[in-house]
Amino acid sequence: xxxxxxxxxxxxxxxxxxxxxxxxxxxxxxxxxxxxxxxxxxxxxxxxxxxxxxxxxxxxxxxxxxxxxxxxxxxxxxxxxxxxxxxxxxxxxxxxxxxxxxxxxxxxxxxxxxxxxxxxxxxxxxxxxxxxxxxxxxxxxxxxxxxxxxxxxxxxxxxxxxxxxxxxxxxxxxxxxxxxxxxxxxxxxxxxxxxxxxxxxxxxxxxxxxxxxxxxxxxxxxxxxxxxxxxxxxxxxxxxxxxxxxxxxxxxxxxxxxxxxxxxxxxxxxxxxxxxxxxxxxxxxxxxxxxxxxxxxxxxxxxxxxxxxxxxxxxxxxxxxxxxxxxxxxxxxxxxxxxx
Ligand code: 13P
Numbered sequence: 001x002x003x004x005x006x007x008x009x010x011x012x013x014x015x016x017x018x019x020x021x022x023x024x025x026x027x028x029x030x031x032x033x034x035x036x037x038x039x040x041x042x043x044x045x046x047x048x049x050x051x052x053x054x055x056x057x058x059x060x061x062x063x064x065x066x067x068x069x070x071x072x073x074x075x076x077x078x079x080x081x082x083x084x085x086x087x088x089x090x091x092x093x094x095x096x097x098x099x100x101x102x103x104x105x106x107x108x109x110x111x112x113x114x115x116x117x118x119x120x121x122x123x124x125x126x127x128x129x130x131x132x133x134x135x136x137x138x139x140x141x142x143x144x145x146x147x148x149x150x151x152x153x154x155x156x157x158x159x160x161x162x163x164x165x166x167x168x169x170x171x172x173x174x175x176x177x178x179x180x181x182x183x184x185x186x187x188x189x190x191x192x193x194x195x196x197x198x199x200x201x202x203x204x205x206x207x208x209x210x211x212x213x214x215x216x217x218x219x220x221x222x223x224x225x226x227x228x229x230x231x232x233x234x235x236x237x238x239x240x241x242x243x244x245x246x247x248x249x250x251x252x253x254x255x256x257x258x259x260x261x262x263x264x265x266x267x268x269x270x271x272x273x274x275x276x277x278x279x280x281x282x283x284x285x286x287x288x289x290x291x292x293x294x295x296x297x298x299x300x301x302x303x304x305x306x307x308x309x310x311x312x313x314x315x316x317x318x319x320x321x322x323x324x325x326x327x328x329x330x331x332x333x334x335x336x337x338x339x340x
Contacts, residue, residue, distance in 0.1 A: 006215035007255070009133050009173045011285075013093060013217060014256030017324045018064035019288035020175075022260070023050055023295070024097035024136060026069060033295070039304040043071070051077050052302060053295070054086055056313035062324035065093035067136050067175075067289070073127065084131035095134040095175070096127045098163065102140040111152040112140045117162055124170035134173035136219065136289075137163040141180045143194050143226065153201040161205035168215055175258065175289065177219035178202050182262050185228040192223045192241050199249035213253040219289050220246075221262050222272055235268075239275035243282065252283035259286075261293030266319055267336060269293035270326045277329035287327045294319055 013020060025033060030049075031041035039045050050072055053059070066087055073096050076082050084094045100116035114137065124135070139156035141148045160176050167174035178198045180191060199220065206213070223242040225233045233241070246257060259276075261269040269290060277286055288294075297319050302312030325331040 006168065006171060006173050006212075009093060010215055010217055010255045013064045013134065013173070014258065014285035014287045015064055017328055018062060019290070019323065019327050020095070020258055021053065021059075021063045021066045021294055021320075022136070022289050022291035023053060023072065024067040024069045024095075025291065026097075026101065027071065030069075033299060034304070037299060037302070037304045045304070046071065047075050048078075049299070049302070050075070050083065052309050052312050053298065053316055054083060054090075054092075056316045058317050059313075059320055060090040060092050062317075062320035063092055065095050065134060067095040067097055067134075068132075069097055073130055073132060088131065093133050094131050095136060096132040097136045097138075098123060098127070098167075099137040102138070105152055105155065108149055108151060110144070111142065111147060111149060113152070113155050114139045114159055117159060117166075120163065120166050121170070124166060124172055128170050128172055132172060134175060134217075135163075135167050136175040136177055138177040138179055138219075141178060141194065141198055143180065143184050143186045143190060148194060148198070153198055157198075157201040157205035160202055161209040161211060164206060164211045164216055165209045168212055173215060173217065174211070175217045175219045176202060176206070177260065179219075179260055179262065180221045182221065182224055182227050182264070184226040185230075186226040187229050187231060188223060188225045188233040188237065188241055191221075191226065192245050195221060195223050196245050196249055199245070203249065203251065213251055214255060216254065217256045217258050217289075218250060218254055219258050219260055222259055222264075222276070224264070224272070227263065235271050235275040238272050239279055242272075242276055243279050247283070250284065254284050256285040256287055258289035261288075261290040264293060266293045266296055267333075270319075270322050270331055271333065273323065274326035274329055274331040277327060280329070288323050290323060294323060
């Protein structure tokens with residue numbers, strides 16, 4: 001049964017000790033990452049970087065699924081094995097980013113709306129054939145003095161729900177990602193207020209558009225201080241406010257919440273997830289769908305040098321092991337220095 005499959009896939013993605021690797025950077029974003037290590041962003045270099053991640057020893061112990069980009073889901077490893085086959089063989093579920101990016105919002109050009117609904121039904125059918133079992137759509141919500149507007153929250157929620165409904169029609173589990181950015185100098189309480197408003201709007205739209213909550217995952221930001229806020233909340237405060245916010249806005253029928261890292265340092269993203277899970281007795285599984293926080297250390301250790309592939313893979317597996325411990329609420333800072 002199609003629907004039974006989607007609920008099982010959603011649950012498998014948030015299985016104990018496991019979470020998602022977001023490796024779905026658009027061509028523009030991956031170029032920025034490769035530039036950090038002085039590499040040109042050629043198709044081959046992008047392939048080599050993703051192959052390093054997908055062939056790291058033991059990574060499947062911590063990673064349930066990988067979100068791929070359109071180019072990546074069609075790529076093959078150096079030995080000719082399609083990435084999708086390589087992931088499936090490792091027991092890792094392939095997923096796909098299907099939005100076309102955040103664009104200026106007509107009538108409120110300082111805000112953004114995510115595009116990509118046109119032709120989505122056909123693209124989903126093709127991705128399902130290639131092997132995608134889940135998908136991602138990211139809405140971007142910025143906090144400023146008079147932002148976000150209700151208009152911005154509404155149109156983004158509408159698009160997220162349209163996307164989610166089309167995914168479920170195509171037998172693909174939607175990951176619904178309303179990301180409230182951590183840029184800015186706002187405090188944690190302002191983040192709480194905006195995140196609550198965003199989530200209420202999203203779940204109202206999902207309800208209107210008949211999205212089955214048991215067959216989706218939510219990918220939100222944590223409730224956290226803005227990067228430039230002079231008072232940075234502790235992990236304990238982040239955990240307490242994040243859990244309170246989600247208890248008040250996210251129905252218990254949603255099988256899992258998978259946080260984005262959003263520009264937090266690798267260590268903060270790990271410690272904060274751990275603090276959230278230590279609160280315990282949560283109605284949903286609480287896990288990760290990290291991009292930067294899972295990849296940054298590995299990218300630096302690799303540095304684009306063929307001789308450093310092993311070092312990059314060890315750094316990736318090390319961080320994945322720590323984030324996995326945090327997902328189960330059994331991470332400690334001293335694990336940071338333990339051998340990979
Ligand atoms: P970060 O963890 O780097 O925020 O990326 C997750 C993601 O997929 C954002 O859409």
